[in-house]
Amino acid sequence: MSGATVSEVKFSELEKKVKRENWRRIWFRFKKSKLSVIGLSMILILLFMAVFAEYVAPYPSHAGLYIAFKNAYKPPSIEHILGTDMYGRDVFSRIIFGFRYAFMMIGLVLSIVVPTGVILGLIAGYYRGTFIETVIVRLSDIFISLPPLVLALSIASILEPNIFNSMLAVSLMWWPWYVKLTYSMTVSLRNEPFILAAESQGASTLHILFRELLPIELGTILTKVTLDAGWVILIGAAISFVGLGAQPPTPDLGTMVSEYSKYLPEYWWMSLGPAAGIVLIILAFNLLGDGVRDVFAGE
Amino acid sequence: MSNYTILSVSDLRKYFTTAEGVVRAVDGVSFNVKHGETLALVGESGSGKTTTGHVIMGFYPPDGGKIIYKGAYELSIPMKKRPLELKRDIQIVFQDPGTSLNPKRLVKDIISLPLLVHRIVDKRRVYEKVAELLEYVGLSEEYMFRYPHELGGGEKQLVAIARALAPNPSFIILDESTSALDVSSQAKVLNTLVKIQNELKLTYLLITHDLGVVRNISQRVMIMYLGKIYEEAPTEEFFKLPMHPYTQMLLSSIPTLSEEDEKIKPRGIESVGEIPSAVKPPSGCRFHTRCPFAKQICMEKDPPDIIVNNNHIVRCWLYE
Amino acid sequence: MLLEINDLHVYYKSYWYILKVLNGVWLRVDKGERVGIIGESGSGKTTLLKSILKILPQNGIIPRGEIRYDGKNILKLGDNELTKIRRKEIGIIFQDPMAALNPVFTIKEQLYDIIKHKMMIEGHNPSSKELHEQAVKILNDVRLPDPERVLKSYPFQLSGGMRQRVMIAMALISAEKLLLADEPTTNLDVTIQDQILKLIHKLVTEKNLSTILVSHALGMVYQMTDRVFVLYAGDIMEEAGTNELFNHPKHPYTQLLISSTPRLSSVGVGEGIKGKIPDYRNPPPGCRFAPRCPYVMDKCINMKPGKIQVNRDHVVSCYLYD
Numbered sequence: 046m047s048g049a050t051v052s053e054v055k056f057s058e059l060e061k062k063v064k065r066e067n068w069r070r071i072w073f074r075f076k077k078s079k080l081s082v083i084g085l086s087m088i089l090i091l092l093f094m095a096v097f098a099e100y101v102a103p104y105p106s107h108a109g110l111y112i113a114f115k116n117a118y119k120p121p122s123i124e125h126i127l128g129t130d131m132y133g134r135d136v137f138s139r140i141i142f143g144f145r146y147a148f149m150m151i152g153l154v155l156s157i158v159v160p161t162g163v164i165l166g167l168i169a170g171y172y173r174g175t176f177i178e179t180v181i182v183r184l185s186d187i188f189i190s191l192p193p194l195v196l197a198l199s200i201a202s203i204l205e206p207n208i209f210n211s212m213l214a215v216s217l218m219w220w221p222w223y224v225k226l227t228y229s230m231t232v233s234l235r236n237e238p239f240i241l242a243a244e245s246q247g248a249s250t251l252h253i254l255f256r257e258l259l260p261i262e263l264g265t266i267l268t269k270v271t272l273d274a275g276w277v278i279l280i281g282a283a284i285s286f287v288g289l290g291a292q293p294p295t296p297d298l299g300t301m302v303s304e305y306s307k308y309l310p311e312y313w314w315m316s317l318g319p320a321a322g323i324v325l326i327i328l329a330f331n332l333l334g335d336g337v338r339d340v341f342a343g344e
Numbered sequence: 345m346s347n348y349t350i351l352s353v354s355d356l357r358k359y360f361t362t363a364e365g366v367v368r369a370v371d372g373v374s375f376n377v378k379h380g381e382t383l384a385l386v387g388e389s390g391s392g393k394t395t396t397g398h399v400i401m402g403f404y405p406p407d408g409g410k411i412i413y414k415g416a417y418e419l420s421i422p423m424k425k426r427p428l429e430l431k432r433d434i435q436i437v438f439q440d441p442g443t444s445l446n447p448k449r450l451v452k453d454i455i456s457l458p459l460l461v462h463r464i465v466d467k468r469r470v471y472e473k474v475a476e477l478l479e480y481v482g483l484s485e486e487y488m489f490r491y492p493h494e495l496g497g498g499e500k501q502l503v504a505i506a507r508a509l510a511p512n513p514s515f516i517i518l519d520e521s522t523s524a525l526d527v528s529s530q531a532k533v534l535n536t537l538v539k540i541q542n543e544l545k546l547t548y549l550l551i552t553h554d555l556g557v558v559r560n561i562s563q564r565v566m567i568m569y570l571g572k573i574y575e576e577a578p579t580e581e582f583f584k585l586p587m588h589p590y591t592q593m594l595l596s597s598i599p600t601l602s603e604e605d606e607k608i609k610p611r612g613i614e615s616v617g618e619i620p621s622a623v624k625p626p627s628g629c630r631f632h633t634r635c636p637f638a639k640q641i642c643m644e645k646d647p648p649d650i651i652v653n654n655n656h657i658v659r660c661w662l663y664e
Numbered sequence: 665m666l667l668e669i670n671d672l673h674v675y676y677k678s679y680w681y682i683l684k685v686l687n688g689v690w691l692r693v694d695k696g697e698r699v700g701i702i703g704e705s706g707s708g709k710t711t712l713l714k715s716i717l718k719i720l721p722q723n724g725i726i727p728r729g730e731i732r733y734d735g736k737n738i739l740k741l742g743d744n745e746l747t748k749i750r751r752k753e754i755g756i757i758f759q760d761p762m763a764a765l766n767p768v769f770t771i772k773e774q775l776y777d778i779i780k781h782k783m784m785i786e787g788h789n790p791s792s793k794e795l796h797e798q799a800v801k802i803l804n805d806v807r808l809p810d811p812e813r814v815l816k817s818y819p820f821q822l823s824g825g826m827r828q829r830v831m832i833a834m835a836l837i838s839a840e841k842l843l844l845a846d847e848p849t850t851n852l853d854v855t856i857q858d859q860i861l862k863l864i865h866k867l868v869t870e871k872n873l874s875t876i877l878v879s880h881a882l883g884m885v886y887q888m889t890d891r892v893f894v895l896y897a898g899d900i901m902e903e904a905g906t907n908e909l910f911n912h913p914k915h916p917y918t919q920l921l922i923s924s925t926p927r928l929s930s931v932g933v934g935e936g937i938k939g940k941i942p943d944y945r946n947p948p949p950g951c952r953f954a955p956r957c958p959y960v961m962d963k964c965i966n967m968k969p970g971k972i973q974v975n976r977d978h979v980v981s982c983y984l985y986d
């Protein structure tokens with residue numbers, strides 16, 4: 046008994062080492078591309094600002110409802126680097142809080158969409174030729190055939206317009222794409238000898254789906270996730286822009302652009318800041334996405 | 345050694361429906377495999393060897409015939425519905441080393457799956473058992489923590505063999521398991537297969553198109569052409585007295601490496617033509633379109649079983 | 665001497681590393697001689713053939729070496745002269761006909777194109793009637809039944825054996841002096857392999873072509889060639905007349921390779937070769953076979969052995985014979 050334990054411990058140590066080695070290899074490949082490292086750093090910085098917005102923002106109280114008319118319509122200056130808005134709020138501070146909402150949106154949407162889509166896609170592909178496949182594939186085809194923005198907008202307009210519901214709307218139009226991606230990969234892997242081998246040895250369906258198929262598909266899925274993150278922001282902003290998303294005074298970037306665009310062109314700095322904020326996040330995720338793709342493409 | 349029949353296949357049929365029509369991949373095949381032997385199933389590609397193996401594995405159901413395993417199990421039931429002990433007892437090693445191992449799983453995970461599914465060892469002893477299995481097929485324990493892409497073709501096949509051995513099976517289907525390998529790796533794999541068979545009393549169904557391999561590890565040979573079996577014989581006898589013109593054509597096509605080998609090859613027959621489509625197989629003896637000795641009757645009627653001696657059967661009108 | 669290769673190095677460059685594949689290869693082919701190259705897959709056989717025609721992939725570079733063909737250094741020739749050689753003098757049969765035939769053109773279009781270019785080099789612009797005659801003739805030469813139907817087909821409509829015959833036909837059009845065959849039958853059944861090999865043998869003899877036959881199937885090389893070079897991991901390990909090489913192999917690598925081949929007349933194969941082909945990013949500095957060699961000595965690890973003449977017709981690169 047005790048003798049066995051010694052070598053088992055040695056082996057499990059070795060296994061951990063190999064797994065660590067893997068991470069190092071992934072990081073090594075990722076950092077080959079300077080741009081993706083820049084993307085990652087941008088995201089980390091933005092995330093930091095979002096989490097600690099209360100401490101990072103120069104005027105945290107300006108985030109929501111706050112009125113100081115004597116300060117309104119100030120162009121960029123040392124005190125207010127991106128100027129102030131029509132209520133005298135510091136635009137820069139609001140953008141920092143805007144990042145918080147942006148990351149919340151991304152997190153919320155992707156945590157609904159990715160697991161749903163991936164699990165359904167795996168199941169549909171695995172049960173190829175059965176009614177389970179038909180149901181899942183048909184359903185996602187229907188959602189895909191609807192024009193995405195129209196769908197999102199109509200859902201958002203039925204429900205009460207707030208940031209949560211607008212994200213629900215975005216999720217509803219997004220999941221079928223993950224089904225499609227995962228489904229097509231699963232179908233092509235389904236009858237590979239290594240899957241047949243595992244099945245014929247008695248592996249459970251759960252094992253096949255999550256231990257055999259998913260690890261192979263993960264790279265492609267992750268690449269899509271990072272590239273999609275930017276789009277979540279863009280669509281969210283579009284919904285907010287037409288007034289169906291978050292409502293003022295929520296410091297959501299899209300809502301801010303929408304609110305402030307009424308003051309164009311004289312008070313350009315109001316819209317410029319939040320618009321730039323949106324572009325920055327999208328850019329960061331796209332740079333990251335390229336790096337993630339490179340990590341997995343080499344396999 | 346008890347020579348009971350471990351697998352008995354009778355009048356097995358498997359048809360595939362395709363755009364071109366119905367492919368008669370396996371069309372009335374019968375044979376018995378004895379416990380502890382290696383039975384080789386030989387023929388050109390497209391003759392239905394893999395399909396035969398896959399039906400036995402249960403990857404798809406047969407369209408006719410019976411497969412009885414160990415006198416007790418009916419193998420026509422699909423893989424997923426088979427009792428766990430069958431999934432343990434029958435294993436397969438595939439042809440292509442590149443696709444037979446999951447590229448994302450460590451060798452240790454690949455081999456430990458059957459160990460855990462069939463509770464061969466206690467969870468805490470898995471590493472040791474995997475190391476033991478690797479050692480057994482001639483790989484050192486450090487291979488445990490490698491991914492398939494870090495292995496050569498022969499090493500991958502050895503891992504696939506270790507995986508097949510893990511649940512202590514009785515019967516292994518080897519589907520062209522060395523065809524994709526260089527001779528040097530093939531030699532290692534062949535030697536390993538022979539060693540473990542002797543030690544573990546395994547039964548092999550060896551699917552191959554390489555008669556050199558057949559000569560080296562099998563005790564009996566069956567020649568398959570377009571879904572039917574045309575000759576079967578003990579290996580020794582098979583190379584001494586190949587009877588069916590198709591068998592002779594296969595043998596005479598082998599590029600040999602020495603004078604002694606050259607002497608084994610039948611004279612007076614030369615390889616001609618190609619295997620026809622299994623959608624519209626030729627009437628009568630399916631080989632008649634390529635056979636230099638074909639007679640009128642060969643085109644009209646299925647050849648009868650000619651019993652050359654106890655264990656040597658040929659299906660050919662020439663010997664009627 | 666039709667072809668002579670000396671100290672040929674070929675590297676593949678990737679973004680992250682350099683693969684040092686060929687490591688000073690030598691080779692010679694006389695007029696009318698049939699030469700074989702054997703070695704495990706990944707040894708650089710295809711790379712060597714492709715360098716002869718200078719058709720390496722884009723990332724392939726030749727930092728050093730000399731390829732003398734018919735008195736000219738191929739590596740220094742201009743594009744015009746190279747094209748001429750490729751279209752008229754040296755033909756190549758690839759391992760995978762699907763990769764060499766263009767899937768979107770019919771066999772006719774592809775054959776006509778090759779014949780036309782060759783005739784234009786000869787200063788003659790063929791009419792479509794001439795093209796057709798030539799194409800049918802060449803398909804008959806490779807024993808393809810029903811050439812008219814084959815001409816109208818797309819590659820995917822032909823069986824593997826037929827595609828390989830078309831490939832041979834195409835190679836023969838451009839091979840007036842030298843035919844390169846890269847594992848011409850690897851994916852075919854023995855029966856078809858036998859037909860193809862006999863065909864190549866017959867055509868080559870008729871036209872008195874020099875050939876280089878590359879293969880990892882030893883029996884085929886034994887049957888088809890006069891002289892054999894053993895290539896392992898980018899180094900020529902041994903060179904000898906075919907009979908001499910297969911009956912009296914000297915290099916441990918050659919010995920293991922030959923003893924690993926299953927025989928028809930006896931049971932039992934050698935134990936194979938342990939390990940695998942080295943990583944070309946970081947190949948062994950001495951003999952490239954050293955890490956797998958059962959007789960490895962200290963000096964093998966540090967310095968590459970030179971050519972050692974063991975007898976008139978037999979050269980080996982191994983310290984055991986020093």
Ligand SMILES: Nc1ncnc2c1ncn2[C@@H]1O[C@H](COP(=O)(O)OP(=O)(O)O)[C@@H](O)[C@H]1O
Pocket residue numbers: 360361362367368369387388389390391392393394395396622
């Ligand atoms: N899943 C399938 N669908 C349709 N045809 C198939 C399928 N599997 C095999 N076949 C056909 O069945 C015949 C026999 O194939 P196979 O068993 O793979 O032969 P072998 O293993 O002897 O080369 C071939 O004509 C092949 O094209």
Ligand SMILES: Nc1ncnc2c1ncn2[C@@H]1O[C@H](COP(=O)(O)OP(=O)(O)O)[C@@H](O)[C@H]1O
Pocket residue numbers: 676677683685703704705706707708709710711712721723724944
């Ligand atoms: N275009 C390429 N880029 C990078 N590596 C290559 C390329 N072509 C071949 N190689 C590598 O060069 C080595 C020799 O390949 P090859 O000449 O095809 O060997 P063989 O024909 O003997 O099997 C292999 O390791 C192969 O992976």
Ligand SMILES: [Mg+2]
Pocket residue numbers: 393394395520
């Ligand atoms: Mg097969």
Ligand SMILES: [Mg+2]
Pocket residue numbers: 709710711759846847
């Ligand atoms: Mg090659």
